[in-house]
Amino acid sequence: MPRVDFYIVQGTTQDAQWQFACRLIEKAYKMGHHIYIHLNTQADAQLFDQLLWSFRADSFIPHQVLDEEKTSYPNNKVAIGWQGPPHPPYDVLINLANTIPEALSHFNRVSEIVYGHEESRKNSRKNFMIYRESGYPLHTHDLRKTMRE
Numbered sequence: 001m002p003r004v005d006f007y008i009v010q011g012t013t014q015d016a017q018w019q020f021a022c023r024l025i026e027k028a029y030k031m032g033h034h035i036y037i038h039l040n041t042q043a044d045a046q047l048f049d050q051l052l053w054s055f056r057a058d059s060f061i062p063h064q065v066l067d068e069e070k071t072s073y074p075n076n077k078v079a080i081g082w083q084g085p086p087h088p089p090y091d092v093l094i095n096l097a098n099t100i101p102e103a104l105s106h107f108n109r110v111s112e113i114v115y116g117h118e119e120s121r122k123n124s125r126k127n128f129m130i131y132r133e134s135g136y137p138l139h140t141h142d143l144r145k146t147m148r149e
Contacts, residue, residue: 012116
């Protein structure tokens with residue numbers, strides 16, 4: 001059963017969520033994890049793909065956008081998708097979608113990133129309740145205080 005971490009970031013736009021996600025992905029990638037980033041739509045996946053290539057000038061995170069025909073790229077440690085989790089070996093899920101994807105059991109870690117927009121908070125509260133009712137170990141990290149300092 002995966003550990004679920006909720007990261008509360010400062011900012012009221014999706015950009016705050018996505019920028020933090022890029023830093024979290026970079027950290028997990030450098031630690032050797034296989035990461036799947038789940039988004040709402042194919043258009044979101046394409047936008048996030050572009051951001052991950054360019055979010056920092058000195059960062060390089062090789063990744064692949066999954067499509068309907070290819071649900072896994074075993075040689076790539078980072079995958080972006082919208083249909084549902086790919087086949088293993090991905091062990092970290094970064095959920096940037098409004099809903100929880102199915103088949104969480106093969107992930108060791110799940111990350112939900114909450115930003116200050118009311119709809120984001122509403123979706124995060126709903127997801128938190130689902131995870132809690134399902135018995136997942138939950139951890140909350142309020143980064144608004146540390147990001148201001």
